[in-house]
Amino acid sequence: MVYLAGDNNLDSAGVVDLLEIKEVGNTSEINVIAQFDRRGRFFRTKRYFLQKDSSLNADEVDDLGETNTGDPDVLQSFIEWGAENYPTEHYLLVIWNHGAGWDDTNVYRAITNMNYNIIRKHTVAQPANKAVQGAIATAQIRKIADQRFRRALFSTTRCANMSTL
Numbered sequence: 001m002v003y004l005a006g007d008n009n010l011d012s013a014g015v016v017d018l019l020e021i022k023e024v025g026n027t028s029e030i031n032v033i034a035q036f037d038r039r040g041r042f043f044r045t046k047r048y049f050l051q052k053d054s055s056l057n058a059d060e061v062d063d064l065g066e067t068n069t070g071d072p073d074v075l076q077s078f079i080e081w082g083a084e085n086y087p088t089e090h091y092l093l094v095i096w097n098h099g100a101g102w103d104d105t106n107v108y109r110a111i112t113n114m115n116y117n118i119i120r121k122h123t124v125a126q127p128a129n130k131a132v133q134g135a136i137a138t139a140q141i142r143k144i145a146d147q148r149f150r151r152a153l154f155s156t157t158r159c160a161n162m163s164t165l
Contacts, residue, residue, distance in 0.1 A: 001082045002034040005069035005097035011039035017096070018048070018056060025052030031086040033061075035078045037069040045069075047081070069097070 002021065006014035014036055026032050026049065037045040047062035062081075067074050079093065117124045117135040124135070 001079060001091065002032070002094045002096055003069070003075060003078055004034060004036040005095075007037045007039050007069060008098070009039070010098065011043070014038070014096070015056070018050065022050050022052060022054070022056070022059070025050050025054075031088065033082050033086055035064075035069075037067050047078070049086075 002018075004014045004018070018034060018036065021032060021034070024032075032050040034048045034050055035045065036048065045064040045067040046060050047064065048056065048059040049061050050059050069075070075095070079091075083091065119135045119137050
């Protein structure tokens with residue numbers, strides 16, 4: 001199961017990676033399925049049964065419309081759909097994105113909404129929306145975000161629910 005959160009600047013990389021996966025495709029022992037949320041208003045989230053020697057369009061098995069791949073319910077729906085439609089003894093889930101798991105919180109926006117300027121190289125890189133309470137460096141934001149995302153990925157009750165599949 002490959003869960004591609006490409007509704008961002010990774011859209012074209014997602015297409016390349018799906019085409020690369022298709023070079024092997026499904027075998028008699030392995031089913032490869034994907035859900036790909038693409039960037040732009042003309043692209044929709046689609047599910048695929050990836051096969052060798054076919055087009056990506058031919059591998060489409062479901063069109064979900066617009067989804068939010070940062071929503072844990074969307075991820076859970078994909079996992080449940082995969083387990084129901086392609087049952088097997090073992091599962092592998094690849095969460096493909098910028099590396100934040102399924103938490104799509106924009107920490108930069110959150111910091112500016114808290115009335116802090118974002119400082120990069122001693123200059124205001126992103127001013128706060130309202131009166132400034134202070135400033136925070138981008139390096140510090142990354143440290144905070146990395147810790148929070150790590151906790152979100154491994155401490156959520158979603159993981160416990162998914163282990164029952």
